[in-house]
Amino acid sequence: MEVDAQSSTKGEEEKRKAIVVILVGAPGSGKSTFCDHVMRVSTRPWVRVCQDTIGNGKAGTKTQCLASAASALKDGKSVFIDRCNLDREQRADFVKLGSPQVDVHAVVLDLPAKLCISRSVKRTGHEGNLQGGKAAAVVNRMLQKKELPKLSEGYSRITFCQNESDVQTAITTYSALGPLLTLPSGCFGQKNPDAKIQLGIMKFLKKVDAPVKAVSTGHSLQDSVTTEITKENDSCCKGPEGIKATAGKEVKEGEDLAVGSVDGTSSLNNVPTLAFPSISTADFQFDLEKASDIIVEKVEEFVTKLGNARFVFVDLSHGSKILSLVRAKSGQKNIDTDKFLTFVGDITRLYSGGRLHCNVIANAANWRLKPGGGGVNAAIFSAAGPALEIATKERAGSLTPGKAVVVPLPSTSPLFSREGVTHVIHVLGPNMNPQRPNFLNNDYIKGCKVLREAYSSLFEGFASIVRSQETLYQKKTERIEKHESVLSESPVDFEISHTNQLSSTDQKVKREAVDESEKNKRCKGFQEELRPNISGATDGKDNAKNEKNSRTMSKAWGPWAQSLYRIAMRPEKHDDVIEVSDDVVVVNDLYPKAKCHLLVLARYEGLDQLPDVGKEHLQLLMTMHEVGLKWAEKFLNEDGTLVFRLGYHSAPSMRQLHLHVISQDFNSKHLKHKKHWNSFNSPFFRDSVDVIEEISNSGRATLKDDDKLLSMELRCHRCRSAHPNLPRLKSHIGNCRAPFPASLLQNGRLVLAPNKDGSNQ
DNA sequence: GTTCTAGAAC
């Protein structure tokens, strides 16, 4: 149908244009089958260049494929390049086969990972299960570095196939392509309206793949960034191994320092932290003794000013003199080791390379605030990508010595997504280097003054970030503390109607509940209301209640869905309750999906699920979060290897708003179904921190309650690898130690032990 | 939410 006969006015050669079709797809995606089908019926002369078979039994090479393709084109034949071609670089040489006489197409077999895996497993099945497992690993690894082709790479046509029916269409299209015909140029099939399900999956995969991609490419980046810096700082670290070793050692040191740095109430890995390099001592040749005095002096000053914040002095080189000077002098001054630590490593890889989360990093900038110049400045601009340059330009055009500028880092920056850095503070120190313009000619009186100013500006900038976050936090906690009075003093809060329309009776019910500011009374009221039917298990009363509430509720709850509601209303009747307060009840999940899995239930009548939550419940949400966090931290004290996540199901099965507090091992016999997994590991699961933010901003939580989310393919929550079924996934997650995706590591979505040694990452 | 089970997938 897309085949057009070329107009007869064109020249003979042009009519006989050959095509190179670069197939793009993982093992098992059906590339060879595609070629076979087309070649079986096509009237066009085709040659299939297959890297698997070109080596006559041995593994073929890319060069062999290129030579074979070129020779076929010479003979006027069209060519299928049958190899994975998943990344741009792999494809580039084949694209170069194009010429005015040769069109280059791509056919992308972008089928679900699960399908590719099961096919490749099948293919090697006769060689035993191990082979199959290996195939799965290979497919997963390849898919993780998948880059979909773009027309800009040099194709005249790209066909995307996202399911079997797309593949069939493409086969038909190419099969019908006779020697004198051409196909229209452009991209086809990327947005196939007939493949909604698949699109849904693709959308999700793209979203969750992003951080994985950042991490994996990060590994290759590491070399270049490291060597770049090594040149400048005559470091002993020569490669990723060096970094790993030194970072590991320092993390160990940091571990000691970090013990007890978390005071019960704060979220564990969430202490605002500034990582900063030594200012002016590298290229600007500031005296190291004097510089270290100033660093320690300024840190001491600001450590006391800033309560809940840490400073990390970072140097790339283990043998760095400035580092040992600072370490020694801060030790002499007895600076709180919880608040100030030194770290050997790459300041652009503190989290990914050293498991140290620093939300703010300082840059030893140049006055133009431009990339380049080597050292920390070059490394940070390079690691942060163009986003930092743009964001910097918006804030300031240049910097004078002694000054600093705070730049919020856009979330598009790899430093943000990979390392969790939210702000970069550029700071310019005094220049003592006679080789550089405007140097201070050994005037250390002025030099020291400017360097002090520089650190003051830097730390002040950091303090402003911390303060802005702290006031937000304090405001929240104050409101929690004043919960009762807030409720009784400002019933207006309760009248803000949210998305669901409340009937006047329901509003009245709510207001009455509020007016009785003594919450015991509030609960008692419910108890009385419930008393007659409690013994009767499932009965008409519950259903009557359902009906009554159905005016405000989007969902009718079956009798089996009432147990949490009952516990919330009458906790004293239930043995499995582990904490009760006026606002919440905490219970162990009856069917835990992980080693630790508990539920924080809201004790509000009519608050059945996330869609019922509005701005008037903000304090309640924060209380639930705090209680959940407290329990997570309690478990973490007992077992530091656990990692917790707190959140809500977009569309829960059980009535009564409940917050899941669940450890990320997912080691449980009760985790049986795909939907169990996906309900905790897809966007269906709404992180408590995000819900609070959304309710606070817009008064409603974003819901992702599409059923497709619960049936989409199974992916490891850490390495994002795909698995064909739940048992396989479970055996994988039992061993997977990959770091969590960056998106989970941000904003305190994951709750970790304070002194992680990386072994449980 | 779970359990049960038919039948698909392996």
Next chain:
DNA sequence: GTTCTAGAAC
């Protein structure tokens, strides 16, 4: 034959 999924009933 066994494993796994998914839909209905509860």
